[in-house]
Amino acid sequence: MEILVLGPLTVRHGGRDVVVPAAKARAVLACLVVQSGRLVSPEALGAEVWPGGPPATATNTLQTYVSQLRRLLEPERRSGDKPRVLRSVPGGYLLALAPDQLDSRRFEEAVRRARTALEAHEYDKAADLLHAALGWWRGPAYGNVPGDEVAREAARLEECRLAATELRIEADLALGRHAEVVGELERLVAANPWREEPVAQLMLALYRSHRQADALGVYRAARARLVDELGVEPGPALHRLEQRILRQDPGLELGGAPPAVPSPPVVQPKTVAQAAGRRPWGRIAAVAVPVLAVAAVAAVGVGRGTTPQAAPAGGVFSQFEVAVRPGIGYDLDIPAGMPSDWHATNNPRSPDYDHLDLYRTSAAAPHDQISGVDLTNTNAFNAVHAVNRGDPPDVCRGLPRQGGGNVRLAGLSAGAEVCVRTHAGRWALLTVLRMPDSRQAVLPLHVTVLND
Structure with missing residues (x-):
């Protein structure tokens, strides 16, 4: 028996696919699959089935x-x-599945193996693994199941799918298939205008196809989008790639060093949210958040395939972008090279809740604001201070390490900056990339975490 979720939720027996006919029964099964191997209470199941x-x-x-x-x-x-x-x-109930009985687990394991092969320069192996794994998708993840918990898991899997596509294209480029991937990359950039990796891959594919002017045009178009709509410049890696193309760097030719552009993390699934003091069968306001389309601003990690090193005093510890959702807390102490450590949670009983640095109030709260939070010390609040637009990250180091209160989003705009003291005792500068259109929409931030 297998359970397939990379498309409509389906149960497979001996090669025969069976779709669960009743929508509410599908919702129960989907919730159990998301929490496979973990206890799921009747209350949590009820919140999904009867929102x-x-x-x-x-x-x-x-x-x-x-x-x-x-x-x-x-x-x-x-x-x-x-x-x-x-x-x-x-x-409650527990769904016991072996790793090979769930297609999403097989997919993520194949991507992990492909990433390892890519880092070892085994490009044929990586490309074969990723082409096969991406072929297992039959449509949008959990495409026939409603529910907040399932929607969050579906969004996570779609992000994994996009990251796997970028890895597969990286392997194809290393194998000299630049002309074959140009059309696919053009569609990928159009569908995900804020992601810089597909832009870099498209520039490289065009350059290797002897289309230098088109490659530079892709950069100019990407920069115009970022500047006009978000008020930010392209990242340093993308800018360096443009400069390498302008000087016709021999390293860009097949066999040279590929452009180093951050890849997105594999976001780990969270436990079913069951807030302290919630009524049986109640629904948490924090999870009533519309799921981002893949084309929305995504959480971006910092590096791929690097070994974390001890950070020297001073300077930057890590940088990344994150789409902050209402009612969810985030850990900002993410070492470079460890994108899988990125996580968020809205479950006060989750171990992750001991390491929150940034929390945005839920859409149901009286005010829309962000807070610095450290729940390892009896719900203590870290320092959080609004600073002047354009201030360098080092401005945070001179601020009081406690207090500062919350920062209301009503007083911010694109380009605004906020300093937050993290759980590990670092300062982080949050730069607003774009203001949310509503209380339910995400708040895209660029995060610069300083060393101690």
């Missing part, structure tokens, strides 16, 4: 859905035998 509030018969109805799913997942199980896949455990 507007459960009916009086919710408990019995949920048990009916679980029974139906057990028959679907283990059709050979005899009456009286204990379920092996969808188990009842104290406090």
Whole structure:
């Protein structure tokens, strides 16, 4: 038995695909798949199945859905035998799947192996792994399932898919397939206008196809988008690539060093949000957030395939961009070369909640503001200070290390800057890339974390 989520949620038995017919039963299965191997309470399942509030018969109805799913997942199980896949455990249910029974796990493992091959310059192996893995996608992840928890996981998987596509193109470029990927990269840049890696890849592919003027035109168009719509310049790596093209750097030819542009992180899934003090079957306001389309500003990591080194005193510890969602906290102490350490959480019982540095109030709160947060010390607040637009990151070091209060978004605009003291005792300068259109929309920030 396999469960397929890279497309419509489907159960596969011996090569035969079965789509769960009832929408609410699909929602139950999807929630269990997202939390595979972890306890899921009836309350959490109910919040996904009945987002507007459960009916009086919710408990019995949920048990009916679980029974139906057990028959679907283990059709050979005899009456009286204990379920092996969808188990009842104290406090709720647990879906027990082997890693090869879930296509999203196989996909992420294939991408991990391909990344390792790419770092070892085994480009054929990396390209083969990524072409095969991307071929497993049958459409949008969890495409036939509603629900907030599932939507967040689907968005994470779509981000992984985009990152895998960029890795596959990197391998193809290293194998001399630059002319073959130009059209695909043009579509990728059009669909994801804020991502710099596809822009760099397109510039390199055009340059190697003897289209230097077109490569420079791609850079100018990308810079115009960033300056006109976000008020920021392209990143240093993209600017360096433009300069290398202008001087016709021999290193850009096939076999030379590829452009170093940050790649997005693989965002780890989070536990089902179950806030402290929430009513049974209640719905958390913090998770009622529209999911970003892939074309929206994405969280961007800092480097790929590098080994973290001890940071010297002074200077910059890391830089990245992050789309801050209402009602969610973020850890800013992310070492360069470790993009998978990026995470956010809205679950007060999650271990991640001990390391929050930045929190944005939920869309249901009276004011839309950001705070510096350190919950390892009894809900203590780190320092957070609004500073002058254009101030260098070092301005943070001279600020008080405690206090400063919260910063209301109503007083900010594109280009505004805020200093936050992180959990690890560093300062971080937050630069607003674009103001959200509504209380529910994300707040895209550029984050510069300073060394101690």
